[in-house]
Amino acid sequence: MATQTTDGRASFVVHIPHAELEPEPLDPEQIVSGDPVVTGKVLWESADGTQVRGIWQMTPGVVTDTEANELFVVVSGRATVEVEGGDTLEIGPGDAGVLREGDRTTWTVHETLRKAYHICL
Numbered sequence: 001m002a003t004q005t006t007d008g009r010a011s012f013v014v015h016i017p018h019a020e021l022e023p024e025p026l027d028p029e030q031i032v033s034g035d036p037v038v039t040g041k042v043l044w045e046s047a048d049g050t051q052v053r054g055i056w057q058m059t060p061g062v063v064t065d066t067e068a069n070e071l072f073v074v075v076s077g078r079a080t081v082e083v084e085g086g087d088t089l090e091i092g093p094g095d096a097g098v099l100r101e102g103d104r105t106t107w108t109v110h111e112t113l114r115k116a117y118h119i120c121l
Contacts, residue, residue: 017114020041022040031062034062040054054116056114056115057113065104068120074095074115078092079109082105083099084106
């Protein structure tokens with residue numbers, strides 16, 4: 001494995017399933033049901049802050065969110081993502097998804113979900 005770095009100066013590799021994540025507390029108003037816990041880790045961010053790459057995880061529960069322009073790949077777990085006025089997405093390991101900026105979503109996480117993402121702000 002290559003040296004892990006998040007400073008943007010070198011190429012790196014992170015083993016997503018075992019990466020240590022940090023708490024990302026939810027706004028209580030986002031929680032619809034359950035006691036979900038969100039953790040994550042920013043792996044890289046552009047100097048101007050308009051692009052972010054990282055890992056995100058949520059334990060079972062139901063939350064609402066307003067999305068950024070995001071490409072993600074699910075590493076583990078399962079969830080149903082309802083896009084207001086749009087499709088309902090069933091996601092699991094190996095699935096890649098795209099969320100549009102401004103999409104209002106409801107995430108129902110059935111099994112702790114871990115994904116890698118790239119967000120363009």
